[in-house]
Amino acid sequence: MVHAKRTILIVEDEKSITTPLAEALERDGFHTEIAHTVSDGLAKGKSVRPDLVLLDIGLPDGSGLDVCRELRRTSSVPIIILSARGEEADRVVGLELGADDYVVKPFSAREVIARIRAVLRRASSPARAGEAPIQIGPVRLDPAKRMVSLNGTSVELARKEFDLLALLMQEAGSVVTRERLIDEVWDVNWFGSTKTLDVHISMLRKKLAPGLIHTVRGVGFRFASPDEVA
Numbered sequence: 001m002v003h004a005k006r007t008i009l010i011v012e013d014e015k016s017i018t019t020p021l022a023e024a025l026e027r028d029g030f031h032t033e034i035a036h037t038v039s040d041g042l043a044k045g046k047s048v049r050p051d052l053v054l055l056d057i058g059l060p061d062g063s064g065l066d067v068c069r070e071l072r073r074t075s076s077v078p079i080i081i082l083s084a085r086g087e088e089a090d091r092v093v094g095l096e097l098g099a100d101d102y103v104v105k106p107f108s109a110r111e112v113i114a115r116i117r118a119v120l121r122r123a124s125s126p127a128r129a130g131e132a133p134i135q136i137g138p139v140r141l142d143p144a145k146r147m148v149s150l151n152g153t154s155v156e157l158a159r160k161e162f163d164l165l166a167l168l169m170q171e172a173g174s175v176v177t178r179e180r181l182i183d184e185v186w187d188v189n190w191f192g193s194t195k196t197l198d199v200h201i202s203m204l205r206k207k208l209a210p211g212l213i214h215t216v217r218g219v220g221f222r223f224a225s226p227d228e229v230a
């Protein structure tokens with residue numbers, strides 16, 4: 001079934017949010033499943049195999065961040081966090097845990113659906129088949145397999161970390177501006193904090209060797225050129 005409806009799992013305890021949101025999604029051609037708790041969210045995350053998860057942070061039996069962490073252990077399903085105003089720190093943690101995006105409450109169904117479509121588009125864009133692996137110094141990045149290794153040992157990267165690294169390595173030796181990184185790795189309509197970018201860069205630095213990703217103050221970041229690390 002190539003044209004099967006895509007399933008959106010909504011993990012959110014407030015019915016005043018889930019009911020209209022599910023209706024709007026169904027009108028837009030999605031199939032929806034709803035979970036009201038962490039445990040239900042994890043169970044449905046496994047049983048219904050959603051194409052995307054909308055994830056509230058404040059759930060009755062725990063934090064949506066735990067759902068995010070748990071789902072990421074076994075799956076790269078796109079996750080959009082539904083976060084309340086003032087939960088900035090939680091949003092950053094969510095993105096670090098591998099969530100793809102977030103929307104801030106109160107939101108309109110239209111806004112969420114636009115986000116969903118953008119995230120799904122990104123997630124399904126083929127891993128640029130035919131693009132050759134890039135090796136610079138100790139780091140090897142394979143765009144087709146979405147794999148990164150350091151000195152031959154595979155490195156686990158979150159989706160956004162991989163996308164960031166791919167862009168930086170493709171432009172190795174040149175500065176990539178913060179604006180371009182945010183536009184290409186997140187979304188042109190990204191209205192989150194640009195701190196998110198710095199968080200991801202520092203995660204990459206921790207996971208890779210030091211001295212590979214240089215900060216160009218006020219402009220952006222630059223991956224070392226092959227000459228520099230030869």
Ligand code: CA
Nearest residue numbers: 013056058059
């Ligand atoms: Ca809630």
